[in-house]
Amino acid sequence: MAKVLLINPVIRIQDKPRHIPYGIAQLAAIASRKGHQIQVFDANGWRPTDSEIIDVLKADNWDVIATGGLVTTYGFIKKVVSLARQACPSSLIVVGGGVITPIPFEIMTFLAEVDVGVVGEGYITFPEILERLDNGTRAWSDVKGIIWRDIGGKLHLNSERPLLNDVDSLPFPAWEFFPLEIYFRNSSILLSEESMLSKRRLEIACSYGCRFMCKYCFHLGLSDELTMRTTSEGNHEVVISKTRNVRHHSAEYVIELVKYARNRFGVDFISFLDENFVSLSRNNVWYDEFSKRWEESGLIPECVKKGTNHDPVKCSGVHWGTTAHAALASYDILKNFKRLGCAYLDYGLESFDDGILKSIGKGSNARINEQAIIHTLKAGIRPVPNQIIGFPGETFESILVNVDAWNRLGIQSYPFFATPYPGTEWYYSYKDKILEQYEGKLEDFLLDLGDATRITAVISENFNAVELLGLRELMVNRDVKRILEYKKIWKKQKSC
Numbered sequence: 001m002a003k004v005l006l007i008n009p010v011i012r013i014q015d016k017p018r019h020i021p022y023g024i025a026q027l028a029a030i031a032s033r034k035g036h037q038i039q040v041f042d043a044n045g046w047r048p049t050d051s052e053i054i055d056v057l058k059a060d061n062w063d064v065i066a067t068g069g070l071v072t073t074y075g076f077i078k079k080v081v082s083l084a085r086q087a088c089p090s091s092l093i094v095v096g097g098g099v100i101t102p103i104p105f106e107i108m109t110f111l112a113e114v115d116v117g118v119v120g121e122g123y124i125t126f127p128e129i130l131e132r133l134d135n136g137t138r139a140w141s142d143v144k145g146i147i148w149r150d151i152g153g154k155l156h157l158n159s160e161r162p163l164l165n166d167v168d169s170l171p172f173p174a175w176e177f178f179p180l181e182i183y184f185r186n187s188s189i190l191l192s193e194e195s196m197l198s199k200r201r202l203e204i205a206c207s208y209g210c211r212f213m214c215k216y217c218f219h220l221g222l223s224d225e226l227t228m229r230t231t232s233e234g235n236h237e238v239v240i241s242k243t244r245n246v247r248h249h250s251a252e253y254v255i256e257l258v259k260y261a262r263n264r265f266g267v268d269f270i271s272f273l274d275e276n277f278v279s280l281s282r283n284n285v286w287y288d289e290f291s292k293r294w295e296e297s298g299l300i301p302e303c304v305k306k307g308t309n310h311d312p313v314k315c316s317g318v319h320w321g322t323t324a325h326a327a328l329a330s331y332d333i334l335k336n337f338k339r340l341g342c343a344y345l346d347y348g349l350e351s352f353d354d355g356i357l358k359s360i361g362k363g364s365n366a367r368i369n370e371q372a373i374i375h376t377l378k379a380g381i382r383p384v385p386n387q388i389i390g391f392p393g394e395t396f397e398s399i400l401v402n403v404d405a406w407n408r409l410g411i412q413s414y415p416f417f418a419t420p421y422p423g424t425e426w427y428y429s430y431k432d433k434i435l436e437q438y439e440g441k442l443e444d445f446l447l448d449l450g451d452a453t454r455i456t457a458v459i460s461e462n463f464n465a466v467e468l469l470g471l472r473e474l475m476v477n478r479d480v481k482r483i484l485e486y487k488k489i490w491k492k493q494k495s496c
Contacts, residue, residue, distance in 0.1 A: 007041045007067040009073035009077050011070075020178050022203055043080070062091045064091065068118070068122075071446060077099060092138070094114070116148045117148070119147055175265065201267060202267050206249055206254050211246050213361050267318060269320065270319075279325060304319075322342065326371070344384055347386060351389075355393065359392070360391060390417045402415075414476055417468060420457055430457075
């Protein structure tokens, strides 16, 4: 069986390692269950030097060295595949995930060391790659969902891989392959009192994909939206369609996974990774079963049952937090969330300006956003109001509307910057404008990408990078006076 080294890239180098990569943990479990010899090198957890990376690469005769992640990890992946090819010249190097899925030809061109790229979901594809190696072959022409390099260096993109329909067939994530004590030391996240006091937090996905079509969001094939189109030259290219197919685990699977996490690893907090957990919870049959099993399993925190303040030393059970779409967050659902131990809801509100919300395809409006915040607070759950500025149609008026809403609701947000990541509709719409800002060099843009707290390519029609940086600081400080003063200067400059 294959000797496989899975490498988790460094994520958010400016922050501590807080999140075990769920996808890599699942792939480790799948490959291990099939008998392969799996080792995980968690660079995000260990934060290694280059010499330490080389030592790991040379530690064994790896048949496969595989890595991947979101496009924000591109810089580290570029470095590690270069080191891997030098240290392990005969190993098959595989890259997957969001870094390659929307732009496979570009990434394979930039990363000449990579032999195979997994495009879209890898649950079936990655084991098939390992099976080919076990059979002594590197013939890839009939493996769906990959891009590969032939002996002559030519790239070939095969047809798309159908999604795994029965997600309950997935094994539980192999968390034990990761340096859990590092992550547990950094369990605390500033989203609620309970999450701040957490000592052993893990993350779980109940569903895969999202039914919404927001223009700023990644589309990486998890909702069945990824297809391959045959070009006039007879090749394939990635196309993102409007199809949406959100898959989810059964309530029984989710509860058993939470119980496993608590019994084996002693977790006190679960973060549900769903793109929109509230959407899943509106399925009454699923949510009724989830609620029943959560309660019967003794997972409701003691402080919630007794209505007392949370004490992490005495509190049994499992607190949790998750994601929400404002248009789906009814008060009745939120009350039930609180009863089960929900501590926070992470909302992608984006803006309180109706024109902006309509332009980005959010499926919400300002009134609904405000109502969601009010209902969440009333239910006793902490709302996390994520917002973005620098939209293509951003104006002084839309910025001021946000400040007014913050004052009215008594909330604070530190907005992200609108960023046209590959895999978003914005990337395709504004590609020429992006490249203009990087002297035509796409790779420079990829190397510059972060988590949208730092500005990169600007797609705003009205403001440049300097203006957006300044306006965000004025917003956060509620400095309406200086925003209006700069508006006068801005208008005068535009009229010249």
